[in-house]
Amino acid sequence: MAGGADEFKEADNAEAIITRIEHKSLKIETLLKQYKPVEALKTALEGTQAMIGDERCKSAHWLVVHRAIMAIKDVDGVLSSLDPEYYDILMKYLYRGLATGDRPTCDQCLRLHDKLTEKAGLGCILRFLTDTVNTV
Amino acid sequence: MAAISVHQFAHSITSHAWSPDKSMVALCPNNSEVHIYKLVEDKWEKAHVLQKHDQVISGIDWSRRSNRIVTASHDRNSYVWNLEGSEWVPTLVILRLNRAALCVQWSPEENKFAVGSGAKTVCICYYEQENNWWVSKLIRKRHDSSVTSVSWHPNNILLATTSTDGKCRVFSTFIKGVDAKDSKKATSSDFKFGELIVQLDLSSSWTFGVKWSPSGNTLAYVGHNSMIYFVDDVGPSPLAQNVVFRDLPLRDVLFVSEKMVIGVGFDCNPMVFAADERGIWSFIRYLGEQEVVSSGSSYGSQFSEAFGKLYGQSKHGASNDAVETSKPHENCINSIMPMSEQGTLIRRFSTSGLDGRIVLWDLENVPDLLELLVR
Numbered sequence: 328m329a330g331g332a333d334e335f336k337e338a339d340n341a342e343a344i345i346t347r348i349e350h351k352s353l354k355i356e357t358l359l360k361q362y363k364p365v366e367a368l369k370t371a372l373e374g375t376q377a378m379i380g381d382e383r384c385k386s387a388h389w390l391v392v393h394r395a396i397m398a399i400k401d402v403d404g405v406l407s408s409l410d411p412e413y414y415d416i417l418m419k420y421l422y423r424g425l426a427t428g429d430r431p432t433c434d435q436c437l438r439l440h441d442k443l444t445e446k447a448g449l450g451c452i453l454r455f456l457t458d459t460v461n462t463v
Numbered sequence: 464m465a466a467i468s469v470h471q472f473a474h475s476i477t478s479h480a481w482s483p484d485k486s487m488v489a490l491c492p493n494n495s496e497v498h499i500y501k502l503v504e505d506k507w508e509k510a511h512v513l514q515k516h517d518q519v520i521s522g523i524d525w526s527r528r529s530n531r532i533v534t535a536s537h538d539r540n541s542y543v544w545n546l547e548g549s550e551w552v553p554t555l556v557i558l559r560l561n562r563a564a565l566c567v568q569w570s571p572e573e574n575k576f577a578v579g580s581g582a583k584t585v586c587i588c589y590y591e592q593e594n595n596w597w598v599s600k601l602i603r604k605r606h607d608s609s610v611t612s613v614s615w616h617p618n619n620i621l622l623a624t625t626s627t628d629g630k631c632r633v634f635s636t637f638i639k640g641v642d643a644k645d646s647k648k649a650t651s652s653d654f655k656f657g658e659l660i661v662q663l664d665l666s667s668s669w670t671f672g673v674k675w676s677p678s679g680n681t682l683a684y685v686g687h688n689s690m691i692y693f694v695d696d697v698g699p700s701p702l703a704q705n706v707v708f709r710d711l712p713l714r715d716v717l718f719v720s721e722k723m724v725i726g727v728g729f730d731c732n733p734m735v736f737a738a739d740e741r742g743i744w745s746f747i748r749y750l751g752e753q754e755v756v757s758s759g760s761s762y763g764s765q766f767s768e769a770f771g772k773l774y775g776q777s778k779h780g781a782s783n784d785a786v787e788t789s790k791p792h793e794n795c796i797n798s799i800m801p802m803s804e805q806g807t808l809i810r811r812f813s814t815s816g817l818d819g820r821i822v823l824w825d826l827e828n829v830p831d832l833l834e835l836l837v838r
Contacts, residue, residue: 415707448709450689457668457688 344384347374352391359398365408371395372416385463392420392463397435406442414447418455419463465733465750465829466791466822470507472500473819478798480525480532481813485802489513489532490815491520497534497544499551515542515553522567524576535564535578541588543576543597556597558586566612572619574641579610585624587636587656602634602657611671612715617679621660621697625670631663631684633697665692665703672715672726677807683724685713691726691736693744706736708746717799719809719826720836725750727796727814733824737835747835750824751791794818808836 351370358367371392399405409417421443424436444452473492480489482499487510489499497513497520518537525532532544532551541556541564558564562581569576578586578599583606586599607628614623616633620642623633635654636642654660666686673684682694689712695702713728722738733750796816802823803811810833815821826832 448689449711450707450709453687453689453712454707457686460667 341381341384345387348384348387348391352394355391355395359395364395364399364401365405367395367398368405368409368417369413372413372420389420389423389463393424393432396420396424396439397432399435399439402438402442406439406446411447414443414451415454416463418443418447418451419458422455423463465824465826465832467825467828468823469791470821471819472498472507472821475794475817475819476797476815476821477519477521478523479800479813479815479821480523481800481802482525483527483530488813488821489523489525490821491523491534492819494519495536495538496520497523497532511551513542513544513551513553515555516540518563521563521565522578524567524569526569526573529573531569531573533567533569533576535567537563539564539580541567541576541578541586541597541599554597556588556599558588558599559601560584560586562609565609568613568615570615570619570636571617575619575636575638577613577615577622577636579613579624581609583608583610583626585610585613585622585634587622587638589638589641600638600656602636605632605634605657605659606630611669612673612684614673614675614682616675617677620654621679623673623675623682623684623697625673625684627669629664629666629668629670629686631665631670631673631682631692631694633660633662633682634658635660661697661699661701663692663694663701663703665705666690672713672728674716674718674724676718676721678721681718681721683716683718685716685726685728687712689713691716691724691744693724693738695742704744706744706746708734710734714795714797715799717801717809717812719801719812720807722838723832723836725799725812725824727799727816729795731790731792731794731796731816731818733796733799733814735832735835747832750829750832791822792816792818792820810836 355367355370421436421440424432475493477491477493487499487501489497491497495516495518498509499511500507501510516536516538520534520536522535535541539560541558542553544551544553558578560580560582564578564580566579575589585602588597588599591598606626609627610624612625620637621633622636625631635658637656669687671685675682682697685691689708691706693704711729713726716724716726718724724736726734735747735750736744737747738744794817796814799814801809801812810826813821813823826836
């Protein structure tokens with residue numbers, strides 16, 4: 328059955344994505360142990376894994392990004408060493424964090440949101456709001 | 464300073480257009496009328512009021528050579544206005560729409576005009592001599608949502624549109640009997656009327672303000688996601704670039720040269736974009752005064768000095784509509800129109816917006832931008 332084959336392929340794809348996310352997770356743990364929060368955040372936000380895949384992949388990837396976001400202590404320092412190309416994707420994850428309703432996560436995301444908006448401008452928020460295709 | 468004068472004409476302006484000699488401006492003060500103001504001794508005086516539409520006028524265009532005004536309105540109709548003696552005489556154009564008309568533009572040869580509408584349709588209108596009547600020909604079933612802007616290619620055939628479905632499209636508007644065969648020299652194959660030449664799917668949100676560069680080689684349009692798109696080689700294999708900017712989205716753009724674009728929108732301050740030698744587009748700076756002037760503080764203070772002087776002048780000119788303010792625009796700017804053409808370089812242009820003002824800008828006094836313009 329063609330449908331069955333497609334489904335299988337999709338599942339296989341999802342597995343591959345999950346594996347890649349797991350690798351990423353390990354790498355981030357290592358970076359955090361070395362006190363490199365910026366590198367960890369960059370690694371978390373890098374790649375296209377975030378955008379593709381099903382809800383399960385997105386959730387798995389969110390956990391990884393969440394880990395990197397929560398490890399940030401010096402918000403100003405991290406954001407000033409983060410390259411502008413990461414701003415848009417980080418904003419998407421901050422909103423995902425705010426949507427969780429979890430107190431510590433929201434606190435941290437709000438802190439970052441404030442500083443990120445200062446740096447990246449309202450255009451960054453607009454791009455998050457209007458992007459209905461590449462959601463995280 | 465780039466802003467040379469600011470005039471408060473109404474509470475809000477939906478659209479404006481200049482007479483061929485730039486001595487008069489037609490604007491819609493957010494109602495069903497068009498007001499034409501004439502500059503008399505440094506003072507804008509209301510010369511004509513065009514009343515015929517039933518609802519808000521969304522688009523005005525004034526043709527350069529034939530001195531005709533076309534208006535498009537939410538009442539789903541257009542009028543072509545001809546100056547006969549001292550009166551503007553309207554001719555009704557039945558667009559055959561079931562939703563509001565949103566934008567209008569004369570073609571370069573002024574034998575056609577295009578109307579974008581909320582009915583997911585573009586109307587191409589042309590004059591039929593035999594019947595003494597403007598005929599509307601529709602491009603239907605091509606847009607998935609409202610058509611927010613239309614722009615004519617210099618060849619008088621190609622028309623670019625933007626839509627709230629997030630796409631920018633280019634159509635052929637070749638009409639037998641209106642367009643001569645040889646005017647299609649720019650296109651290799653024979654395109655029929657309404658044929659989709661290219662569809663650009665770059666934005667995930669509403670798109671606005673499409674414009675062709677003076678040569679017709681580059682297309683620019685904006686997305687509601689604070690991005691501006693530049694497209695070269697419009698055809699089977701277009702080359703697209705998108706430029707992200709940090710502030711609120713744009714609504715309209717104007718090519719002042721092949722390599723320089725002014726964008727206006729919700730940020731109330733026009734933005735300048737330019738392409739470098741390799742053709743890579745980037746945001747240069749704001750046109751209006753900014754708290755932080757990147758090119759040095761002495762530069763900034765010099766500017767603000769000139770700014771104050773000019774405002775003083777316009778106030779001295781005893782014109783009741785001149786405004787004293789620190790910002791030329793205080794609400795969303797929704798249209799930008801060229802005012803001078805020296806070859807393909809536009810140094811002077813005007814902007815109008817929801818704050819009811821028309822601001823005239825001149826790049827002549829802005830050394831860094833003038834350098835970019837004339838390079």
